[in-house]
Amino acid sequence: MSTDVRGWVPVEHRWLGLDRRQLKPAIFVLVVALLLIYGWPALNAIIPWDNPIKAGDVLDLGDGATAVPPVGWQLEDGALVSDKAGVSATSDNVKLAMGGATIELTGAAFTGTAAQFLDQVILSEDPTANISASPGSFTTTSGLVGVVRSASGSAGDELLAAFKMSSADPAAAPALLVDVNTVPGEYPQYSGEIEAFLRSITAGANE
Amino acid sequence: MTVISAPVKNAQLTAIEESGWGGRFKLVQPHNAAFWVYVLGVGLGAIGLVKYFAPAFGAYRLAVTSGIIFFAIYLIPWLLFLRRQNRYTAQPAGLLATGFVWGAVAATFWIALPANTALLEIWTKLLGPTGANTWAAGLSAPIDEEWGKALGLILLIALAPRLVRSAYDGFIIGAFIGLGFQVSEDVLYAYNNATASFGVDQLESSLFILALRGFVGITSHALFSAVFCAGVMWILGRVPGERRVGLGIAACLAAMFLHFAWDDAGGLFGGVPFLTIFGPYLILMPLAIVVLLVVRRLASSKEREWMRELLGPEVQSGVIDPPLLDAVSGLYQDRRRFRKLVHSRRRARHLIESAHDLAQEIADAGGHDTPRVAHARAEVLRLRGADEPAPMHQLP
Numbered sequence: 154m155s156t157d158v159r160g161w162v163p164v165e166h167r168w169l170g171l172d173r174r175q176l177k178p179a180i181f182v183l184v185v186a187l188l189l190i191y192g193w194p195a196l197n198a199i200i201p202w203d204n205p206i207k208a209g210d211v212l213d214l215g216d217g218a219t220a221v222p223p224v225g226w227q228l229e230d231g232a233l234v235s236d237k238a239g240v241s242a243t244s245d246n247v248k249l250a251m252g253g254a255t256i257e258l259t260g261a262a263f264t265g266t267a268a269q270f271l272d273q274v275i276l277s278e279d280p281t282a283n284i285s286a287s288p289g290s291f292t293t294t295s296g297l298v299g300v301v302r303s304a305s306g307s308a309g310d311e312l313l314a315a316f317k318m319s320s321a322d323p324a325a326a327p328a329l330l331v332d333v334n335t336v337p338g339e340y341p342q343y344s345g346e347i348e349a350f351l352r353s354i355t356a357g358a359n360e
Numbered sequence: 361m362t363v364i365s366a367p368v369k370n371a372q373l374t375a376i377e378e379s380g381w382g383g384r385f386k387l388v389q390p391h392n393a394a395f396w397v398y399v400l401g402v403g404l405g406a407i408g409l410v411k412y413f414a415p416a417f418g419a420y421r422l423a424v425t426s427g428i429i430f431f432a433i434y435l436i437p438w439l440l441f442l443r444r445q446n447r448y449t450a451q452p453a454g455l456l457a458t459g460f461v462w463g464a465v466a467a468t469f470w471i472a473l474p475a476n477t478a479l480l481e482i483w484t485k486l487l488g489p490t491g492a493n494t495w496a497a498g499l500s501a502p503i504d505e506e507w508g509k510a511l512g513l514i515l516l517i518a519l520a521p522r523l524v525r526s527a528y529d530g531f532i533i534g535a536f537i538g539l540g541f542q543v544s545e546d547v548l549y550a551y552n553n554a555t556a557s558f559g560v561d562q563l564e565s566s567l568f569i570l571a572l573r574g575f576v577g578i579t580s581h582a583l584f585s586a587v588f589c590a591g592v593m594w595i596l597g598r599v600p601g602e603r604r605v606g607l608g609i610a611a612c613l614a615a616m617f618l619h620f621a622w623d624d625a626g627g628l629f630g631g632v633p634f635l636t637i638f639g640p641y642l643i644l645m646p647l648a649i650v651v652l653l654v655v656r657r658l659a660s661s662k663e664r665e666w667m668r669e670l671l672g673p674e675v676q677s678g679v680i681d682p683p684l685l686d687a688v689s690g691l692y693q694d695r696r697r698f699r700k701l702v703h704s705r706r707r708a709r710h711l712i713e714s715a716h717d718l719a720q721e722i723a724d725a726g727g728h729d730t731p732r733v734a735h736a737r738a739e740v741l742r743l744r745g746a747d748e749p750a751p752m753h754q755l756p
Contacts, residue, residue, distance in 0.1 A: 162391050172391045178518035179393035182511045186401065189471050189504055193478035200485050228489055236490040244556065261557055270558075277419040277559035330558075 202227040206249070210235070214329065215242030215260055217357025218318050223346035226251040231258070242318060242327040253309070253336030254343045256350065263317075263328035267300045270328045271315035275302070295355040296320055310340040312347070318356045329354070368672040373727045375669035378599050380522035381449035382723035387458055387519065394518030398458075401466035401511075408469035409544075413551065420554050423562035427550025430570040431543050438539055438582070445656075446532050447716070448663035448689070449670075449723070455520055456536045462512030463540030463585070468548075471508035472541075476500050498624030502616035505541065506588050509581070512537045513589045517598070526666075527593040527602060527659035534589025535582045542581035546573045576640070579622070579648035587651060588615035590659040602662050611655055618648050657691065664689045670719050679737050680715055681744075688715040707743070714740045 162172045205225055211234045212220045219234060231247030232238035245260035263270045268288060291301045291314060299316040312333040319326035331354075333347055376382065389395045416424040446456070483496035513533055517524045524533065550569045554562045573580075591611025597603020621628055621644050629635035635643075667689035674680040680688075687698035687708070699708040718736040725733050 159386075160389065160391065167391075170391060171393045175392045175394050175518045178514050179397045182394070182397050182514050183400075185507060186471055186511055189475040189508060193475050193482065193504075197478040197482050197485075200482060202485055204485075204488055229484065230489050232490045232493070238490045238493065259556075263558070263560060273560060274558050277555070 202229060204228045212247055213238065213240045214258065215240040215245045216318070216327065218242060219355050219357060220350060221353035222249055223251070223350055251343065253339045255334050256347065257332045259330045261328045261330065264324055266323060267298070267315045267317045267328070270317065271300045271302060271313060274313065274315065274330055291351060293354045294352045297354060297356050307337070309334060309336045314351055316354060320356065364673045364676055368676055371669040372672055375666040376723050376727050378525065379449040379666045380525050382726065383522045385452045385455040385520050385523060387454065389519060392519060394515045398462065398515050398519070401470050402461060405465035405468065405470035408473060409465060412469065412473070416551050419559045420551055420562065423554030423566050424547065424551050426563055426566040427547040427569065430566055431546045434570065434574055435543055442535055442539065445535065448528060448660060448667050451523065451529060451532055455516060455523060456533065459512055459516055459533045459537040460540035462515065463509055463537035464544040467505070467508040467512060467537065467541050468544040472505045475504035475508070479504060494627040494630070495624055498620040498627070501623050502619040506584060506616055506619060509537045509541055509585045510588055510592050513592055525598045526662045527590045528663040530589040530593030531586045531656060531659045534585040537589070538581035538583070538585030541585070542577055545581070546577070549573055579645045583648055583652050584615045584619050587655045588612050590655050591615065599662060607658070614651050618644070618651060667719060670722060671715065674718065674737070679740055684711055684715055687712050688719070711743050714743050
């Protein structure tokens with residue numbers, strides 16, 4: 154008697170209700186998928202970061218704009234001036250990390266003032282965020298004026314700083330967002346380095 | 361009475377058996393582990409998709425909505441184009457849709473997103489941020505994405521072992537999986553581009569992504585996956601005489617290289633500003649299209665052979681003449697030659713389509729004469745303007 158009926162699995166090929174003849178490809182797909190999904194993160198977890206900022210390093214923020222990163226922090230994204238990487242001021246991304254603190258810089262095209270840019274950032278990222286402190290002005294050593302707001306919560310402390318990368322024509326200049334995050338209680342430990350970093354930002358060729 | 365020789369009839373039956381043409385596709389197969397892996401992949405991919413886009417429906421609603429609408433419209437010509445490529449022993453729409461969903465949901469959000477995130481960071485640690493910026497995308501995506509998409513083909517083989525047989529089956533299914541991946545990724549890019557400008561000018565941002573990704577999409581995931589999956593089928597060799605491991609590996613590597621070159625064009629053409637800007641369009645795009653055409657030609661040889669064998673008895677009985685057989689089982693130049701022969705593009709198209717209908721009905725009927733086969737045969741004759749042939753009789 155034939156068992157060649159659609160959907161009918163002969164008893165000798167059954168295993169837990171499944172057709173054993175189709176197990177191999179299913180297991181192959183599952184194993185390869187899991188290797189890609191969890192294998193790379195596992196490998197990533199055991200490879201340490203080893204790209205510390207050295208004395209004299211200067212970050213390239215595009216169009217000649219620069220910043221001096223704190224020594225010893227890990228540069229996880231972004232380019233140094235010495236890399237000659239041809240950074241775009243409107244699509245630049247930089248990430249610095251140290252312990253439980255990160256400094257992320259994002260360049261963007263934005264028409265308007267630094268205060269308007271910061272409002273747009275807060276509106277787009279998380280309008281309900283607990284950004285309690287009122288905006289304050291911040292002037293870099295080179296004379297660039299930015300707007301700063303801070304937030305504190307159970308997840309830690311955050312400081313947002315927005316700049317337009319030109320004092321002469323700020324409305325049309327590229328915008329720069331600096332987003333500093335620290336785990337609870339660690340902000341005071343890094344506040345000096347963070348302030349020095351913010352003060353080191355220069356507008357470069359946009360001046 | 362027309363007499364059909366036994367070898368010709370046997371060749372027809374063998375072609376039907378080998379190609380699996382005429383078989384039905386059913387996705388829901390609770391006894392098949394591949395079905396559950398498919399459900400798991402698409403289910404977790406859907407959760408990943410919702411998690412990824414959920415924040416977007418706040419401040420980035422316009423970017424995501426317009427991205428979905430733009431790329432849904434963009435999908436239409438692609439589907440029409442791929443439908444035309446789904447010739448010879450054509451795959452059922454349900455099977456192709458199943459592949460498309462794997463590419464759009466599972467390969468993208470279940471596999472590629474977490475895998476790429478981790479691998480990009482590994483390359484950043486190993487090469488430094490500047491080196492990674494130049495090379496990491498091309499050293500990550502061809503591995504995670506080509507493999508992630510091809511896993512969908514492996515599942516479809518397990519779900520429809522009779523239907524997915526030749527390298528051309530892999531080519532077509534791969535194209536649909538790749539297209540799903542491509543459109544999903546395009547919408548994701550529309551969202552990401554809007555976040556990069558913090559939600560300013562979202563509609564313009566989506567239009568920019570549509571123009572950019574729409575154009576480069578010609579030689580993107582659909583092409584890479586078609587080539588890669590044809591290679592997988594050659595390696596597996598699921599029909600007699602089609603196991604070509606070397607060619608299969610070469611096709612897979614070619615797809616991965618094209619993907620790498622496209623992602624890392626800046627690094628490959630580094631130092632030459634003209635090539636950095638125009639190299640992808642003047643060198644990589646033509647190269648990708650040449651690879652695609654060569655693979656398509658090689659992959660279709662078995663299908664063309666099946667089509668000739670399937671229609672062999674119809675040629676012997678005079679229903680289909682040799683030029684029409686060449687056209688329906690041939691390549692572009694064969695169809696062009698046929699168009700010239702009948703002096704009408706429209707008539708040539710109708711004749712080829714009717715011959716294909718007849719082949720499809722014969723395959724559906726398992727080589728037997730049924731009322732539908734008889735009707736399809738009569739349609740070919742009507743379009744040819746020929747008389748009804750004598751009833752067929754098979755020699756013992």
